[in-house]
Each structure stands twice: as C-alpha cells, then as structure tokens.
Amino acid sequence: MEIPGNVTTARQMGLVACTRCTKVWPGETERCGRCGHRMQSRDPGSLQRAWAWWVVGLICYIPANTYPMLSTRTLVSKSEDTIVGGAVELAHHGSYGIAIVILVASVLIPIGKFAVIAALAIGVRRGTRMSQLRRHQLYEVVEYIGRWSMIDVFVVAILSSLVQLGALASIAPGKASLFFALSVIFTMLSAQSFDSRMIWDRDSEPTPQPLQPQEVHA
Amino acid sequence: MPWAQDSEILSTCLRSGESAYVSTTNLLFLQERHEPVGPQIRTFRDVSRDLDQLIACPRCDAVYHVEEPGMGERAVCARCHNVLIAPRKRAGKQIIAIALAIVVLVIAATIFPFLSIRAAGVSHGSSVLDAALAFSSSSLLVVLTLAVAALIVFIPVLRALLVIYVLTPVVFDRPPWPGAIRAFRLSEGLRPWSMAEIFAIGCAVALVKVADLADVHFGPAFWMFSALVVLMMLKDSYMCRYSVWKSLET
Numbered sequence: 001m002e003i004p005g006n007v008t009t010a011r012q013m014g015l016v017a018c019t020r021c022t023k024v025w026p027g028e029t030e031r032c033g034r035c036g037h038r039m040q041s042r043d044p045g046s047l048q049r050a051w052a053w054w055v056v057g058l059i060c061y062i063p064a065n066t067y068p069m070l071s072t073r074t075l076v077s078k079s080e081d082t083i084v085g086g087a088v089e090l091a092h093h094g095s096y097g098i099a100i101v102i103l104v105a106s107v108l109i110p111i112g113k114f115a116v117i118a119a120l121a122i123g124v125r126r127g128t129r130m131s132q133l134r135r136h137q138l139y140e141v142v143e144y145i146g147r148w149s150m151i152d153v154f155v156v157a158i159l160s161s162l163v164q165l166g167a168l169a170s171i172a173p174g175k176a177s178l179f180f181a182l183s184v185i186f187t188m189l190s191a192q193s194f195d196s197r198m199i200w201d202r203d204s205e206p207t208p209q210p211l212q213p214q215e216v217h218a
Numbered sequence: 219m220p221w222a223q224d225s226e227i228l229s230t231c232l233r234s235g236e237s238a239y240v241s242t243t244n245l246l247f248l249q250e251r252h253e254p255v256g257p258q259i260r261t262f263r264d265v266s267r268d269l270d271q272l273i274a275c276p277r278c279d280a281v282y283h284v285e286e287p288g289m290g291e292r293a294v295c296a297r298c299h300n301v302l303i304a305p306r307k308r309a310g311k312q313i314i315a316i317a318l319a320i321v322v323l324v325i326a327a328t329i330f331p332f333l334s335i336r337a338a339g340v341s342h343g344s345s346v347l348d349a350a351l352a353f354s355s356s357s358l359l360v361v362l363t364l365a366v367a368a369l370i371v372f373i374p375v376l377r378a379l380l381v382i383y384v385l386t387p388v389v390f391d392r393p394p395w396p397g398a399i400r401a402f403r404l405s406e407g408l409r410p411w412s413m414a415e416i417f418a419i420g421c422a423v424a425l426v427k428v429a430d431l432a433d434v435h436f437g438p439a440f441w442m443f444s445a446l447v448v449l450m451m452l453k454d455s456y457m458c459r460y461s462v463w464k465s466l467e468t
Contacts, residue, residue: 009279017274021463154420161352162344
C-alpha cells in the first residue's frame with residue numbers, strides 16, 4: 001500500500017530518530033537528548049543479534065519437545081507427557097478440541113514465529129515479493145503473539161501447584177517447562193532485536209541526501 | 219496540492235481497515251516544508267528548532283511534521299499504520315487511578331488463591347505464590363520460580379509504580395520529579411515483559427484441563443486477575459507516549 005514519493009525517512013534526510021520517544025536528531029547524535037535512549041539510524045548488528053537469539057531459541061525448543069512437560073502421578077499410574085504426547089493422549093480420550101488448542105498454541109505458533117522471523121530477516125537481505133506493509137504486519141503479529149506463548153509455562157505452574165492431592169493425584173513440572181520458557185524468551189528477544197525500519201528501506205534507497213550537522217556548522 | 223495527498227492517505231488508511239478516528243490530515247509531510255530552504259544557509263540552532271517540529275515513526279522511520287490531533291483523535295503513520303499520537307482528555311488522572319488499582323490488585327491477587335480443587339474429599343487451593351513455587355521442587359527449575367514471579371507480580375507492579383511516579387507531577391502541572399525520564403524509559407522497556415494478563419488466560423486454560431479430573435472452583439484472585447486484564451488494556455490504550463515525553467521535556 002504504497003504512497004510513493006510522499007514519505008521521507010529520517011535516514012534519507014540525514015537525521016536519526018529515537019525509536020523510544022520518536023524525537024528526531026541530527027545524523028551523528030548517539031543518544032536521544034530527550035529520553036536518553038541510544039540511537040542508530042539503522043542498527044548494523046540488528047540482523048546478527050536477531051539471528052543469534054533465533055538460533056538459541058530454536059536450540060531450546062528441541063529439548064522443550066523431547067523432555068516431559070508434566071509428570072502426572074495418580075493412585076494407579078505415573079505418566080510423563082511431552083507437549084505433543086500430551087495432546088495425542090487427550091485426542092485418544094476424545095477431547096479433540098483441547099488437543100487442537102494445545103497443538104496450535106505450543107507447536108504451530110512457536111514454529112510459525114521461527115519461520116516468520118527467519119523470513120523477515122532473509123527478506124531484508126535478499127528482497128521478497130511480499131509488500132512492505134504485509135511484512136510489517138507479520139512483524140507486528142510476531143511481536144504481539146510472542147509473549148502469549150508464555151501461557152504454556154504458566155499453565156504448567158498452575159497445574160502443578162493446584163493438583164497436589166496427596167496420594168490421590170499430583171502433577172509436577174518437567175524439564176521441558178524450563179526450555180520452553182527459555183525458547184519463548186529468546187524468540188521475544190530475537191523479534192525485539194530485529195529493526196523493523198529495515199523492512200521499509202529496500203525500495204526507497206536513493207542514497208541519503210546529506211543534511212549533515214558538520215556542513216551546517218560551517 | 220498537499221491537501222490532495224492528505225485526503226488520499228486518509229482514504230487509504232480507512233480502506234485498509236484502520237479503526238476508530240484516523241486523522242492523518244494533521245500530519246503534514248515534511249518534504250514540502252523543507253524544499254525552499256537549502257541546508258547550507260541554515261545555522262545549527264535553526265536546525266534543532268526545526269527538528270522539534272518533527273517526529274519519526276519508530277517502526278518505519280517515516281518523518282512527519284507534528285500538528286497535534288485534537289483530544290480523542292489519533293495520528294497514524296501513513297505507511298505502517300503505527301499510532302504516533304493519541305491524546306485524551308484527563309488521560310493522566312485516569313492512568314494514575316488505573317495504575318493504583320493495578321498495584322492493589324496484583325498484590326492482593328498474589329496472596330489469595332485463584333483456583334481451588336476438590337476431589338474425593340481432599341481439597342487444595344493455589345495462589346500465584348504457590349504457582350511460582352511449583353518450580354522450586356527441582357534444582358534445575360528454580361530459575362523459573364524467579365522468572366514467573368517477576369513476570370506476573372514484580373514487573374507489572376514496578377511498571378505501575380513507575381507510571382505513577384512519572385505522571386503525578388505532570389497531572390498537577392509541577393516540574394517532573396528527578397529521574398522521571400529514566401523511570402518512563404524503564405517502564406516502556408519493560409512493557410513486553412509484564413505478563414499478568416497472560417497468567418489470567420492461563421488460569422482459564424488450566425481450569426479446562428483439570429475440569430474432568432476434579433471439581434475446580436475460582437478463588438477471589440481469579441476475578442482480580444480478570445479485572446487486571448481489562449485494566450492493563452485500558453492503561454495501555456489511554457497512554458499517549460508522545461504527550462508524556464513532551465511533558466517531560468524541560
């Protein structure tokens with residue numbers, strides 16, 4: 001949804017914008033004079049950091065799926081369930097609805113987040129056919145949904161503190177909960193490191209016409 | 219000529235489903251303003267005074283000339299639809315009231331049980347504290363106890379307190395208290411990490427999961443958390459960050 005020619009970026013004007021308080025400063029300014037936030041026209045390390053957090057998050061996501069998330073002990077049985085295993089079990093018992101919800105929330109969404117962040121990062125480097133607005137919206141969705149994945153960890157915490165009925169039944173958290181929480185946190189950090197301004201750079205890249213403060217001084 | 223462009227932008231914004239009251243007409247584009255003035259005849263002071271009139275979208279770097287929208291209107295970035303300015307009448311007082319309520323509710327909700335379970339004569343209630351401590355049984359998971367407590371209790375309370383600290387002098391037309399700028403910056407930085415409302419939804423999910431296993435009842439804290447979800451959303455939608463930064467500027 002392009003409004004070609006109408007939008008000028010701070011970078012094109014040789015200015016640098018504070019991403020925290022939206023104030024605009026001359027190009028060389030390092031810290032925002034209003035809120036003290038560190039400023040960079042485009043963060044050169046942004047993609048690298050996003051990828052680094054992405055990889056760590058993905059690594060943590062593997063044990064999150066192989067280790068048990070919950071271990072349930074009742075009078076007669078003791079079972080340890082992984083995320084997928086638990087969903088399959090629920091489906092066997094006939095509660096397809098909950099099984100689908102769990103699969104979507106703890107498998108589909110995390111994998112989707114990894115895929116989207118990777119696609120955005122690659123798109124910035126190589127260019128894509130997807131419109132800038134569409135990519136920006138994807139970024140906003142990932143940033144918004146990211147924190148909601150923590151819900152799984154909270155559910156484990158709630159269940160294992162709630163279901164403590166002595167010998168009758170008890171639930172304890174498994175190792176996977178730690179790795180799942182770490183994976184969520186690292187993906188959030190990955191999304192935050194990604195500089196969304198880069199999505200918009202590609203097409204409108206006529207080299208910045210300098211309005212450098214040095215020239216202005218002279 | 220600028221008017222033609224503005225109405226075009228306004229219509230594109232509306233077409234793409236931007237809700238509520240979009241007022242991009244108030245954001246005049248900088249290009250026209252700058253054309254007549256060459257950079258070489260400007261002094262540094264002029265530039266900086268000029269820059270005060272500009273804002274850049276933090277999401278996509280588009281620069282706009284500020285003309286503040288009226289109360290209840292919103293100024294939206296023309297290309298990425300990020301809300302830039304959204305002033306509201308008496309927002310300051312309302313936000314302080316909401317923040318106070320959040321502090322009280324979070325602390326109370328930490329102590330009272332949010333769910334209780336009953337099966338075969340045995341019953342057990344669980345509070346947020348218990349939920350966080352659930353991870354302390356194994357040495358590997360102790361970190362999670364701290365993380366959960368921080369995400370659900372400490373960070374939301376800290377954010378609310380910081381906002382009260384920042385806004386109270388602003389509301390009473392006093393100069394900002396020392397460190398207000400750092401306080402607001404911290405509060406903004408912590409925004410994604412405040413997860414009390416996610417915990418509330420987690421309660422509902424957990425309830426569904428154990429419903430067939432045993433009798434489950436909501437405790438008082440569950441309703442407090444439900445109220446928190448609404449309050450947190452209200453607080454974030456009332457807060458016009460642009461206006462706050464503007465008022466902290468000395």
